[in-house]
Amino acid sequence: MVLGGAGLALGLTAGTAQAAEVSYATHCVPPAGVADPIDGTTKVEVTAPATAKVGDTVDVVWKFTQAASKNPDIIDLPADTVLPTGTLKAAGAQTADVAMTGTRTNPAIPKGGDMVLSDMKGTLKLTTAGTVTLAPGAYTVNAYGTNTVCTPTGTVPTSATINVTAGDGGSPSGSPTPSDSTSSSASPSESASPSDSTSTSPSASPSDGTGTGQTDFTGKEVSVPYACKTPIGDKNATSPVQINASKDGGSYALTVKFNGSVMDSPADIPADSVKPSMEVVLGGADKGTVHAEGPTNSSPIKSGDPIKIPDLTGTYKPGASGSSTLSPGVLTVNALGTTTTCTPTKSLVSLTLDTTEQASGASGGSSTSGGTSGSTSTSTSGGLAETGSSSHGGLKALGLVSGTAILLGVAVFTFMPGRRRLR
Structure with a gap:
């Protein structure tokens, strides 16, 4: 089961929550040596308020109805060992990347079984009047310290729309602000996705050794x-x-x-x-x-x-x-x-x-x-x-x-x- 349902805590000025399921093609890359990359379909519901005003900070929820990849046929995953994190894309009147974080809450998942992921939550501060659309982006599944990174391979349909009205201190319609309106970023220790970058220490020079006093x-x-x-x-x-x-x-x-x-x-x-x-x-x-x-x-x-x-x-x-x-x-x-x-x-x-x-x-x-x-x-x-x-x-x-x-x-x-x- 996927935890959390579609519950949503809204600001006092936000309108009724609304959500719709979207599906999109996804390319998932498991940890090196575990399994080959997987091309599958992710199905998501994004819950957000239908209306709000400039200056509001709204809560959004990403609910997985289907993850693109399965648990590799290597190891059973015990309960409460899988953590999803991801990025929700805001577009339209306001452009932003919304960091989404789930919880390490899941049923036991057998080898080869469907990945069951908790709901992910994040917040978005609305800065511009107009229509703001929300669509799922890339997400990472962390289990036992390893990451599987799943990235959309095509256009992702809009999953939720917020109609933002003007409010005190907001930007006028049609003046998008930078994406620093995002909050609720994931903890680096939980959500860092694997990359191939490595830090390097200075190497010893060819003259290292006797005669320089270096030890x-x-x-x-x-x-x-x-x-x-x-x-x-x-x-x-x-x-x-x-x-x-x-x-x-x-x-x-x-x-x-x-x-x-x-x-x-x-x-x-x-x-x-x-x-x-x-x-x-x-x-x-x-x-x-x-x-x-x-x-x-x-x-x-x-x-x-x-x-x-x-x-x-x-x-x-x-x-x-x-x-x-x-x-x-x-x-x-x-x-x-x-x-x-x-x-x-x-x-x-x-x-x-x-x-x-x-x-x-x-x-x-x-x-x-x-x-x-x-x-x-x-x-x-x-x-x-x-x-x-x-x-x-x-x-x-x-x-x-x-x-x-x-x-x-x-x-x-x-x-x-x-x-x-x-x-």
Whole structure:
């Protein structure tokens, strides 16, 4: 069911509420790796007062009678986990984008089931006499920290019309005002839709290293495209990663950071049950990989709480002198007896260092695994390490959401005690 009905709180001067259902073609883009884009039909009723006067702030309600997309056939969505947000377009005598926000209120939605979305509400301050039309625009469906963005692909019919009469302090008819008359904007943490923009940190210059006195080097954030092997099948996804280094003698302490926001846990996660690791790929003068890993979760993670990927750390002991590059490599996540392994589909350099060869370092692609007491491992090809059978135990699918990018799509945890296994 869709919550809220068509109830509407109107200003004392506003006229009787009116609404009509409209339908429009919509293109929906689910999170990366979850499902293919969907072309469907959205059906909406917009409720607004039939008459009002300049200066009134009117309430409007967007009621979904049909969402364009269904729940992907991956995971059941529990009750009260889905939040819609969107934009209502005002046109005619006054042009404005009205931010609309729903509530995280929904019945349980099975895999492949129809998306059932709460009513969205917003307000519009009327500034110009004349006829103001209202039509639905784009909307975003948020579930488990992931966003599905749905955008109209054609002309959207008018769903409601407000006849605005002149009032004290208003603009004369035919003088539209800017769209800053919109209020009730959605919370950034709830309604931010995914984008491909990423912030970047300054990269270390080629002269970084010995001779400058510098000891800390900040890498560039790179958006890494991953091909992931997960318990629910192959997934393609992107995640922003940054590699920083701190010089300690002839070696470097590495920190791999997953920047951006996090996702919510779909189930209760016991303490010490999730452990990520990565093989940082060396290039340029040096070759091989450096193993970096993070700590397990120190405390239980309750269903609905954020899942954070901690910083991964390792030690890089150079095996060659010259300009050496560091790039994110194979990412693995250990959790409760299952395995997720994500391999970059292209190499992106995050950090460049001027290095000096050290004894027993990661020398130019030779097979010297364990040359730095387990912190550094290399492969004969200088490529990505095989991590599917590491000594850290089984790996479990873990979703990473970075504001604008998602790794592994939906967070999937299998064999959770007391819960149905997700397939």
